[in-house]
Amino acid sequence: xxxxxxxxxQNVFEQLGKHGVLREEDVxxxxxxxxxxxxxxxxxxxxxxxxxxxxxxxxxxxxxxQALNPAQQxxxxxxxxxxxxxxxxxxxxxxxxxPYVLMLVGLQGSGKTTTVAKLALQLRKQGHFPLMVAADTxxxxxxxxxxxLGRQLDIPVYxxxxxxxxPPAICVRGVEQANSRGADVxxxxxxGRLQIDTQMMQELExxxxxxxxxxxxxxxxxxxxxxxxxxxxxxxEQVGLTGLILTKIDGDARGGAAxxxxxxxxxPIKFLGTGEKTNALELFHPERMASxxxxxxxxxxxxxxxxxxxxxEETARMEKRxxxxxxxxxxxxxxxxxVRKMGSIGxxxxxxxGMKRALRGVSIDEAQTEKQLKRVEAIILSMTPExxxxxxxLNGSRRLRIAQGSxxxxxxxxxxxxxxxxxxxxxxxxxxxxxxRGLSLPKFF
Amino acid sequence: xxxIFDSLRKTRNAVFGQIIGILGGxxxxxxxxxxxxxxxxxxxxxVHTALLLVERLREAVREEGLYQTAxxxxxxxxxxxxxxxxxxxxxxxxxxxxxxLIVGVNGSGKTTSIAKLALRLKKQGRKxxxxxxxxxxxxxxxxxxxxxxxxxxxxxxxxxxxxxxAVVYDAIQIAKSRGMDTxxxxxxGRLHTQHNLMxxxxxxxHIVSKRVAWGPHETLLVLDATTGQNGLxxxxxxxxxxxxxxxxxxxxxxxxxxxxxxxxxxxxxxxxRFVGTGERKEDFAPFDKDAFIQGLLGEE
Numbered sequence: 001x002x003x004x005x006x007x008x009x010q011n012v013f014e015q016l017g018k019h020g021v022l023r024e025e026d027v028x029x030x031x032x033x034x035x036x037x038x039x040x041x042x043x044x045x046x047x048x049x050x051x052x053x054x055x056x057x058x059x060x061x062x063x064x065x066q067a068l069n070p071a072q073q074x075x076x077x078x079x080x081x082x083x084x085x086x087x088x089x090x091x092x093x094x095x096x097x098x099p100y101v102l103m104l105v106g107l108q109g110s111g112k113t114t115t116v117a118k119l120a121l122q123l124r125k126q127g128h129f130p131l132m133v134a135a136d137t138x139x140x141x142x143x144x145x146x147x148x149l150g151r152q153l154d155i156p157v158y159x160x161x162x163x164x165x166x167p168p169a170i171c172v173r174g175v176e177q178a179n180s181r182g183a184d185v186x187x188x189x190x191x192g193r194l195q196i197d198t199q200m201m202q203e204l205e206x207x208x209x210x211x212x213x214x215x216x217x218x219x220x221x222x223x224x225x226x227x228x229x230x231x232x233x234x235x236x237e238q239v240g241l242t243g244l245i246l247t248k249i250d251g252d253a254r255g256g257a258a259x260x261x262x263x264x265x266x267x268p269i270k271f272l273g274t275g276e277k278t279n280a281l282e283l284f285h286p287e288r289m290a291s292x293x294x295x296x297x298x299x300x301x302x303x304x305x306x307x308x309x310x311x312x313e314e315t316a317r318m319e320k321r322x323x324x325x326x327x328x329x330x331x332x333x334x335x336x337x338x339v340r341k342m343g344s345i346g347x348x349x350x351x352x353x354g355m356k357r358a359l360r361g362v363s364i365d366e367a368q369t370e371k372q373l374k375r376v377e378a379i380i381l382s383m384t385p386e387x388x389x390x391x392x393x394l395n396g397s398r399r400l401r402i403a404q405g406s407x408x409x410x411x412x413x414x415x416x417x418x419x420x421x422x423x424x425x426x427x428x429x430x431x432x433x434x435x436x437r438g439l440s441l442p443k444f445f
Numbered sequence: 446x447x448x449i450f451d452s453l454r455k456t457r458n459a460v461f462g463q464i465i466g467i468l469g470g471x472x473x474x475x476x477x478x479x480x481x482x483x484x485x486x487x488x489x490x491x492v493h494t495a496l497l498l499v500e501r502l503r504e505a506v507r508e509e510g511l512y513q514t515a516x517x518x519x520x521x522x523x524x525x526x527x528x529x530x531x532x533x534x535x536x537x538x539x540x541x542x543x544x545x546l547i548v549g550v551n552g553s554g555k556t557t558s559i560a561k562l563a564l565r566l567k568k569q570g571r572k573x574x575x576x577x578x579x580x581x582x583x584x585x586x587x588x589x590x591x592x593x594x595x596x597x598x599x600x601x602x603x604x605x606x607x608x609x610x611a612v613v614y615d616a617i618q619i620a621k622s623r624g625m626d627t628x629x630x631x632x633x634g635r636l637h638t639q640h641n642l643m644x645x646x647x648x649x650x651h652i653v654s655k656r657v658a659w660g661p662h663e664t665l666l667v668l669d670a671t672t673g674q675n676g677l678x679x680x681x682x683x684x685x686x687x688x689x690x691x692x693x694x695x696x697x698x699x700x701x702x703x704x705x706x707x708x709x710x711x712x713x714x715x716x717x718r719f720v721g722t723g724e725r726k727e728d729f730a731p732f733d734k735d736a737f738i739q740g741l742l743g744e745e
Contacts, residue, residue: 039492042673045483108696108724109552109669138724140591145584148605152583194699221552225489225673227701248551251636253675276551276581 008033027060030074041254041293044229047263055081075294082290085259089284090243090268092123093214094185099131099178101186101211103171104245105204105235106219108192111247111273113142115219116189117149118273118281123185124155131183133174134159135167135207136191146189153278156181167191168206175211188213195234204239215242217270220261222249228257229264236265247273250280254293327424329388333380336373375408379416382406391417472512478503481517490704491674494711498524522738528711529734536718537662537690538571542620544628544653544660547693548646548683549667551634554695556585558667558721559629560592561729562693566627567598574625575600576616578609578649579633589631596726599623609633609645610652617656630661637682650687665718667693670703680709695721698728 031052038048058077094100102119104112113136120130132150134157136142143159150157158174158181171188178186190207193200208216218232218241235241244261249272262269269284321327380388382405387394394402394417403410478499485495501524502517509516537543545562549555556579563573575593577600579585586602593600601619603612613630620628632649635642653660666689668676683689694703697720706717717732 036492039486040674042675045487107671107699109554111552139588140595141584141587144587145582148583196700221669221671223550223669223672223675223679225671225676225701225705226487227489227671227699228673230700231671248636250638251550251675252638252678253673256673 008037024060027056030059031056034074034078037294038256038259041256041295042223042225042228042260043256043293044226044260044264047229047260050263051081051085051259079287079290079294082259082293083286085263086284086286086289087262087268089286090270092270093242094128096214098184099175099186100184100215101175101188101213102215102217103188103190103204103208103211103213104217104219105190105239105241106192107194107221107231108139110192110219110221112136112192112219113145113149113189114276114278115245115247115271115273115281116146116187117153117155117278119271120155120185120187121153121278122281124153128185129183130155130185130187131174131178131181132157133171133186133188135170135174135188137165137167137170138191142189142191149278156183167203168210171207171211186211195231195238201234201238204235208239216240217243217245218261218265218267219245219247219273220257222246222255222257222272223251223253224257226260228260232261232265236267241265241267243267243270245269245271245273246284250274254295255289256293258289259293329380329383329391329420330385332420332423333377333388336377375406375412376416378406379403379408379413391420471514473506473514473517477514477517481521485704488702488704489673489676490702491677491708494528494708525707525738526734528707530710530714530716533716533718538566538627540626540657540659540662542617542626542628542657542660543571543662544617544630544657546630546632546650546653546661546664546687547667548632548664548687548689549634550636550669550679551582553634553667553669553672554693554721555579555634555667556588556592556631557724558665558693558695558719558729559589559631560596560598561721561726562665562719563593563598563629564596564726565729566629567596571627572623572625573598573627573629574616574620574623576613576628576630577602578612578631580605580607580609580612581633585631585633592726610648613649613652614656617653637679637686643682643686646687663691664689665691665693666715667695668703668706668709670694670697670720671699671701672705674705674708676705677708677712680713680715684713684715689715691716691718693719693721694732698722 034055035048035052038051039045043051055078058081059074092102104116104119106112116132120132123130132146132155134143134146136146143161147157147159149155158170158177160170160173167190174188175186178184188207188211190204191200193204195201216239218235220228220231224231232241232244244258244265244267246255246258246269249255258269269289272282272284274280274282321331379402382402383394387398387402394413399410399413402408402413481502482495482499485498486492490498498521502520505511505520505524506516511520536545538545547555547559547562559575563575567573575589575598577586577589579589580603583605586605590600590602601612601616603609603615609632616628616630619625630649630653632646633642635646637643650661650664664687666680666683668679672679680689680692692706692709692715694706694717697703703720709715710717717737720730720732720737722728722730
């Protein structure tokens with residue numbers, strides 16, 4: 001997608017030649033790269049300006065030893081500053097007397113209703129008894145959506161149906177119902193609205209005044225652009241926010257909006273929405289977000305994706321087999337399939353830091369790779385179980401049969417067998433040394 | 446078109462209105478360029494396109510020997526205009542049953558845009574039917590049905606959690622048997638990075654292409670105008686997966702500028718078809734390049 005900041009800085013420093021310290025003009029060029037990288041990541045223009053001036057203060061005159069890579073050094077400064085700006089992850093403050101009211105606000109389509117359900121589920125897992133209140137009387141079927149989610153999760157929903165529905169009154173009645181329904185947390189699902197719509201913003205103020213929430217959380221789309229600042233400021237000034245929730249973070253947006261919103265409101269980021277499933281709500285990790293904004297490869301996401309796609313039991317079982325040196329073509333096939341489940345090769349490679357640089361000028365023909373994988377699969381599937389478990393029995397006539405069965409050439413089968421032997425040898429060597437846990441299984445490509 | 450002008454006026458006042466202020470008078474200085482770049486980036490035009498535009502303006506200024514900031518405004522309008530195609534063919538709907546597939550990420554405004562598009566086509570005398578292909582999100586089917594009632598267009602519904610392909614299949618049958626000439630298919634929101642969901646969408650497309658000659662005739666990607674540079678990534682992925690033929694820019698009534706459509710138009714050569722400018726069913730207009738640019742640059 002983008003060239004990462006560290007790669008760009010690397011280029012800058014290569015052009016600059018070798019100096020002992022970061023000189024003013026070097027810093028200037030470096031800051032330009034930082035500025036552009038942050039802007040590409042959708043961090044707000046004004047926020048970027050302030051940010052780069054802070055980085056300048058820290059970078060100028062700093063000793064850059066030859067031993068340490070100056071690009072990495074600057075990236076480190078930027079990363080630390082980003083982590084600082086993003087701030088510590090916030091937690092829900094459920095203090096005072098129950099029921100605790102949580103009020104979710106945001107633009108249309110930012111993901112409020114889904115997030116209400118995710119929050120409710122998480123709170124229940126922590127031993128609370130949540131009640132969800134359907135206060136979006138504007139969007140067609142929004143009330144129904146929350147009712148359906150409530151049924152799916154077996155969490156109660158307070159809703160009203162009829163013609164003249166009044167959202168503040170619904171919220172008040174919902175909170176009143178909490179005690180009789182045995183709920184200690186009430187989550188208000190308000191309608192999406194624009195921060196410049198004064199009438200609708202007034203409604204939120206009324207709800208806030210009448211329900212006295214302990215938390216007012218702005219739900220915002222991680223893909224938001226420069227507008228993040230006016231959205232966050234608008235909601236903060238008119239309703240008073242206590243925290244932010246960034247949704248749709250499972251896409252490939254750099255998420256610069258996180259920086260923008262956090263720095264203009266000063267309220268902590270409390271959760272990240274990471275998927276469509278109702279359990280996909282995570283605590284916020286500033287380090288990860290900083291790496292993501294800088295495009296420093298998304299190794300952590302890659303690991304998570306792997307964990308998600310890999311059957312852990314299966315992986316553990318295979319690891320055991322590997323340790324014993326028992327690794328046959330059945331295992332080969334299984335691993336192949338698991339990796340393919342994770343997505344296309346191109347997507348995966350993009351998540352590996354430095355891979356873009358390493359592969360510069362090399363084009364990966366995804367279609368070709370996919371085709372290759374399919375052929376390997378076909379070859380293994382054309383073998384008998386016996387042959388898969390013990391490939392050493394594969395003599396010439398068996399290989400010919402397999403080639404015919406899978407529509408491939410004997411040569412390709414020979415290639416596969418030799419690859420398999422190499423793998424097995426590698427595994428043996430690994431076993432002699434120390435092998436990591438779980439996901440350190442060797443990959444086939 | 447009143448809606449789009451109103452919303453663009455807000456846009457202009459928010460940021461681009463400053464263009465006149467900044468470029469209003471005097472000579473071009475180093476700061477003029479910086480300010481210009483800043484304004485474009487703040488409109489979500491993106492670093493790449495902003496720098497490109499500024500570079501082109503610098504060249505033009507050199508070549509034409511200009512030194513007044515007043516000239517920059519005219520040049521900027523011209524250069525932004527050049528990022529859009531000269532002319533766009535009308536929607537490809539001249540078929541016995543024209544099929545329009547609507548795709549996009551979660552929450553971009555697909556369902557609302559479908560209702561507005563349906564109303565618009567109905568007013569043009571077309572017989573429109575909708576397919577509720579979002580069987581995944583809770584109550585998405587009801588949402589489309591309510592919209593269908595509001596704009597007076599029938600909706601083919603499937604089972605919640607059912608196979609969207611089956612809904613599309615049924616909808617095609619029903620559309621044909623009822624003599625409809627336009628089928629608009631709603632699909633579940635999906636992030637463009639979700640491999641499996643993108644594959645599912647390809648299947649829906651495949652079902653249409655097998656049942657309706659040359660279908661789907663239009664595949665429109667609905668983008669949220671508040672989206673930043675990720676809009677380009679969305680367009681690229683959806684283009685690769687389902688051969689998107691145009692863009693609907695939703696939610697342009699906020700303070701967002703939708704500047705990312707400049708990159709999408711320039712780099713992917715995708716026509717911007719419609720803009721959504723509010724929650725009412727009438728808040729929808731064909732994209733008008735000149736109006737868009739005029740609004741962007743704060744001209745009446």
